[in-house]
Every structure is written in structure tokens, then in C-alpha cells.
Amino acid sequence: MTDVASAAAIGATVDSRPVVRRRRKRITGRSIAVLVFLTVCALFFCVPLYVVLTTSLKTMDEIRQGQIFALPQTWTLEAWRFAWTEACSGITCEGLRVGFLNSVLILVPSLILSVALSIVTGYALALWDVRWAGAFLFLLFMCAFVPFQIIMYPLIAMTRSIGVYGTIWGVAVVHAVLAMPVLTLIFRNYYKDVPQEIMSAAIMDSGSFWRIFGEIILPMSGNILIVVLILQITSIWNDYLIGVTFGGFNTQPMTVNLANMVTVSTGTASYNVDMAAALLTALPPLLIYFLLGKFFVAGITAGAIKG
């Protein structure tokens, strides 16, 4: 009897608990199932990173044992050093640092050109009464969908005729051209919410197009600039096709270097070096992602939805 009574008492206290602390969510069976499922999915997403990282820290002898999921027995950074300074890509054997430098050199002018071109266009389309603005916006929207392949040869011919084909500037110009439609739409969407009163007052105050841009619009564009910059940095850094097509022999970005290193391997493949090279290439955008994740997500969704 006492057992039953105490059990009932316990049951009563257990029952009364949710009433007292209603705000706290109880872990239900369903919650546990969901969390387990999400954790399994998280493992699926993390396994490649784990495998690549551990492989890059192993020696080739250990890799040949075929235990891809095991931690390294002897930890070594040799593969990283080799990938950075000695690995061969094509005929040059100076490691990925060459590609890294090229990627940085490509990134800077590409960013300046693409952002400058599209911020001014977006500003003019959103806040000034320009002719054919609607038609132009529609055209830009269509251009954003055009596959690169159909304009590829003409762009090669054009960049060749102005003498930038095969140089860093060629890559930068093509990046700016291809990013222009999407970035313009992003900027235009951001600026169209600027109150009309501000613009009217600024124009009354004898503000010219460029003065209003420099003194009013640019200072309030901090957030959108960060979002666009992150979007552009990751997409330029991760680009392969434009780099391999328009980059010259000695000006190819890191992704091209990596692909050459991995696919055209003479002799036996060193997977630890390949994996170290892959991680080195992925590191800059990953760092941006983990440090500035919020802006990254805003950038990709803005770049995606556009209209």
C-alpha cells in the first residue's frame, strides 16, 4: 500500500511539474527522435571534412592501410608543407602558394570592378527617374539566368582583342561582367526602400547624382556592402571555369592549381598532399563562413532570390 501511495504521490508531483513550470519544454519522445535524426544528418555533413582533415595529417604508409575513418597514428604536417611549397601543378612544382597568390591578385580587382559597376547601376535604377528602367531590370533578370557557355567564346574573343585575355585583368573583367546582373538587382532591391523624401530633400539641396551617392547613399550601404562582398569573395575564390578559361599560364587561381594537382598526377598519387591542398583551397571561404556566417547566409539567399 505504501508503495502504491508513494508511487501515486510521485506521479502527482511529476504530473504537477509541467503545470508549475509550463514554460520549460519537456523532452518528448518525438523531440529525441528528431534530435537523433538531425545528429545523424550532421554526421553525414561532417564526415567528408573529418576524412579530408585526418587524411591530410597522415603519412602515405598509413593511408594505404585503408582505414579512412581512423585517426592518424603519427600526426604530421608534412603533407601540408609539401602541398603549399612543392607540389606539382602542370609543369611547375612550386606548390599551391602560387595559386593562392594568384587568387588574391584576381580577387582584388574583380571585387572592385564588380561592386563598383553594380552599386552605381543599382543606385541609378532604384532612386533616379531613368528611362526604360523597368525594361532594363527585366533584361538584367534574364541575363542572370544565361548559362556561361553561350557567351564564353565571344568573351574570349573580346578580351583577346582588348589585350587582357590570359591576364589577371581578363579574369577580373569577366567576373565583373558575369556578376553584374545579380549584384545590380541586389543593390537595386536594397536602395528602392530608401524613402522618397530623403531623395527629394537631397535633390532640393542641389545635390548632384554623385554627391548624393557619396554623401548619403554610400554611408548607409554598410550592411549590403558586407553581404555583397562576402558573396563575391566566396564565389570568386571558388570559381574554376572563369579562372581556367581566362587566366593565363602563370595566372591561374588556386582552384585550377588544385584540380591540376589532383587530376594530372604523375607517378603515385599522394592522397595526403591532395587533401591538404583541398583544405588549403577551402580554408579562406570556410573561415569567412564560420566568422561571418550571418552575412554569408544573407548573401547567398539574396543572390539566389534576386527579384
Add this chain to the structure above:
Amino acid sequence: MSIRWTRIAPQLALSPALAVTTVAFLGSILWTVYLSLTRSRQVPDYGIDWAEWSRQYGRLFADDGWRIALWNLVTLGIGSALAIVFGFVLAAMIDREKRGESFFRTVFLYPLAVSLIVTGVAWRWILNPSMGLEAALHRAGFEGASFNWLAQGDTAMYAIILASIWQSSGFYMALMIAGLKSINSEIWSAARLDGVSLWRLYVEIIIPMMRFTFLTCAILLSLGVIKAYDIVLAMTNGGPGQSTWVPAYFVINALSQKQNLGYASAAAVMMLLITAVVFLPLVLLTAWQARRRNAA
């Protein structure tokens, strides 16, 4: 004068973008269409023999490589569509179960920051038959396990699909979470009061309400599928044989390996047509949905 200038300056500011659009986009498209009617090989040859203007297209449709590329495009499209489904499931779970939301979001989305070349390199290594996943499973006692997908023509596409799903699911999840957050929260309590089962709530109410988000995802997915090049290059380089060719790969291959400009242009024009055929209905449908949503 100053008033005149404020009128002219914006038009002038638009001119670079206008020039880029007309020259680099419209002009280039017309140029490629024109080239596709010529017999250009390594260098452009601008004479058109009107008696057989469709010569390149005729050859293209008879080309086995192109047929494989089209078929793979369909396979890749259907396979990658799983990423939308997967993304929705993840989003629905994260949205209902608030615990660990930011952690799971961060984990599911990080592959998107990684380039497709790196993604391909990583998955190719995992699928390595003698040292990768298969070897590890064999050692663990699963002798029958076979993950040597990349070596066989009929399974190599699945490996590419797996890697693309891994890379893009998080992205669709992010879009879906944004869509779910915009749904009125009262629906959940109303459904609970009515005793509607969770399954029915999703299938009959939530998913129809999110059709706009689903359409956006479908557009972006097809865009990604048609553009797919890097991942194919990094994982299989089109092989074994021609078994993982896709149209984007076909065009680049015709241009840089075969050095056949007219042929590559014809394939590129077909790519543009496919894009138009897939997109215009989807874009129009989205615009129509958006208008209806605004009207409601």
C-alpha cells in the same frame, strides 16, 4: 545647368552596365548563335552555307556524347531534387525542434562555402575503392559493401549526385527555414486544437502554403544542374568514357579539346534553349504566384 546635369548623370551612370548587357550578354548570344550556323573549326569562319545551315545541329543530335549528356542532365536533375526534399525535412525539424537550431544550421550549411572542385576531390577520395569507404567497410566485416561507383559508367552519376546533394542541401534548408518562419504561427496551435496529425498538417497545409519557396528552390536547382561543370570535372572528368558528360561539359570539351567552334556553339545554343524551356514556365509561374499572394 545643374538641373540638366542631375538628369543626365543617372543616364550616363547606367551606360557602362547597359554596354555590358548589350555587348557581353545580348551581343555574345547572337554571336554564338551565328557561329553555330557556320562551319567554324579552330578559328571562326563567318561564311554561312545556307543550304545546310543546320549542319552542326544535325551532327549534334546524331552524337552519342550529346545524347548521354542530355540523359545525364535529366538524371542529375531528378537526383539533385532530393536535395530540396532533404532540405525541407531538415528545415521542418529544425524549425519545430528549437534546440540546437544555430548549431545544426551552421553544420548543414558549411558545404556551400566550399568550392565544388574541393567537394569533388573530397568525395572522390572517400569513394576510392582500395583506401576509402569501401576498404574501411570491408575491414569492418561488410565484405559485400561496394562503393566503387566512380569506376563504373552506370553508377558514376550517382556519385556526382551524392556529392551535389551533400553540397547543396543546406542551401535549400536555409531557404525553407526562411519560408517556414514566414508562416503564421497560429496555424500550429489551431492544428493542435483541431487534433490534426502532424503528418497531415505538413502535407495538406504547410507544403501548399510554401509553394512559392518550393518554386524558388526548383528554379535555383535547375539553374545549378544546367550549370554543373566543376563537380563533374573534379569527380570524374567526364569519365569513365563519356558516361558522366553533361551539356556544360560537352560545350567546354568541344571548344577546348576538339577545337570545334561551330559545334561547341551549337551545343551552347541548345543549352540556352533548355534553360529557356525550363525557366520561362517556372519564372512565369513564380511571378503569377507572387502576384496572387500580393493580391490576397
